[in-house]
Amino acid sequence: MRFSLRARVAAATALGATIVVLTLGVVASVIISRNNVSNLDERLTTASQVLIPSAASLELFLDQLGSSGAFAVTIRTGDIVIASTPTQLPELDEGSETVDVDGNRFRVYTSEAVSATNIVISIGVPAIEAQQVTDDQQRWVIFGGLAAIAASTGLGWIFGGRAVKPLVTLTRQVSAQPPMPPETKTGVKEADELAIAIAGMLERLGDAQARTNEALGTARDFAAVSAHELRTPLTAMRTDIEVLRTLDLEPPQRREILTDLQRTQGRVEATLSALERLASGELSSENDRAPVDVVEICDVAAQDAMRQNPELNVRIDSDHSLVMQALPAGLRLALDNAIINAVRHGNAGHVVISVAEDDAHVTITVDDDGTGIPVAERESVFDRFYRGASATKGGSGLGLALVEQQAELHGGRAYFTDSPLGGARLVLELTRP
Structure with missing residues (x-):
């Protein structure tokens, strides 16, 4: 299957844009995911700092506050759970971590209150919240990448047409009958170099054609003159043969005709030999x-x-x-x-x-x-x-x-x-x- 150079330029542009967009999309998706998790961790850290001073009073309200499932809080002292929302978080080390709780993923931040009772509070929210935000943002990245690829392909088609226009013009000039000398100053370096090369080739072809026509003319003239020169002795030879074949000649007459025939044959042979030498000379080279x-x-x-x-x-x-x-x-x-x-x-x-x-x-x-x-x-x-x-x-x-x-x-x-x-x-x- 053949494609135009314009289509190839557009396809190359689309391929290049796809590679760039894909690379940037992967990088952007990773950054978005990490950024959203980081933002969620900051929110949990802030909430933890607010709840730790009032941890003792929260024990009475956790059942009601966590009934919606929008978040989960678990308060421990040592291995004992003092209070918890209906969704109880596992015992974790201090810091942020993603865990599975009853088949649901939670992003949890755990911190320890500075007090004599060693209270540890774990605050978590469903990880799907951050994932939904990430999915929405990544979806926009995908849509933006597809739009960028489509725009790049369209621009590649438009500007590719302008880029290959000198080559299209060059093709029309060379395809003309007779071929026109191509324009060698198009402003496009490659097109100018190609035009110069084609102009040189056309000039050489023209010279070769002129030499060929001249050689054919010379050959035709040479063949015509050679045929004319050989016709006379061959006619004389045919006449002598007819005389020998049809007439009953005396020995002296017969010898005379044979001598003439031999002389004519020698003339034809000498002419053919000289013609061969002339042809060999014309084929000589440096x-x-x-x-x-x-x-x-x-x-x-x-x-x-x-x-x-x-x-x-x-x-x-x-x-x-x-x-x-x-x-x-x-x-x-x-x-x-x-x-x-x-x-x-x-x-x-x-x-x-x-x-x-x-x-x-x-x-x-x-x-x-x-x-x-x-x-x-x-x-x-x-x-x-x-x-x-x-x-x-x-x-x-x-x-x-x-x-x-x-x-x-x-x-x-x-x-x-x-x-x-x-x-x-x-x-x-x-x-x-």
Whole structure:
């Protein structure tokens, strides 16, 4: 069962008031009882002081005086009862005491007269008299306590409503469509802190939603372009398969179609591999960074490139190692694609990789002696699926897009300029973390 905060405040107030009233009621009842007994003892003491001097003359009147049962008097000397009302009190020590007499409780005060006869007078009244007064007073205490609890509950409900009003307002603001920025200055500390926390959460949710929408838009565009780029080679492959299946071709024709089919299949495979690498790069985070020797990665990439292309010569122009926080796999991917692009599309035979640094950046320069890139295409070649005028057939159009992506992931950029070797110069500027 759910209760409103206002009801909880009222219930808490009622519970607190009940505990306080119960405690005070118990204390008050004890005090009232003791006070009434004390008052009764004072009355009996006063009566005793009045009756002791005339004890001898009272003997003749006690039977008549005590017939109403409103009080009881017993006069003794030693163990002998000299006189008594019809209700005879037992022999008691001096002082006040509550005793049972024939099934009735009496409050009795006993005192001894200062005389040679050693007269002892016991004066008592029914204890029910004091008890009735006590019960009446305790009843008023109970009624007053119940009234205090009811009043506290009502006030808790009234003031609880005012206390939770900022939270009610905050709930309405947050529940609005779209959610309104909550008011952070209500005058209630807890409500203000909650409003600030909710405002921060809404801001983060808004930013996350914006990033999600942007990512979804990018993903849709990326998927559309990828589907478009893959449709052409897949259509060509289907056509080649239909030709092989329906026509009786001569061996030279058959080999030509199979070669074209194999080339197209390689193009699809290269495109899918590049798409996978692009997606992996977009999922990279700061946690993937590690200390990397940039010169060593350049050297390994150069050795692999020369092993795959025996006619290629790649030289590293750097005097010492250079370590920075980077994405090792991403940096290697960018260098591999930069060298492959120079060889495959620029027909380069000689490549020089230079590494330099300053306080804020690490710069990797890839020079080649190939055919170069026209000035008009130096920005477009970084677009996904773009193929330059001098690009060879079979490429995915994603190699330089991967290079630019890795440069951006490292907080920098990639661009082309003229190379002193006669071909193209690819510059990767990486920002130090």
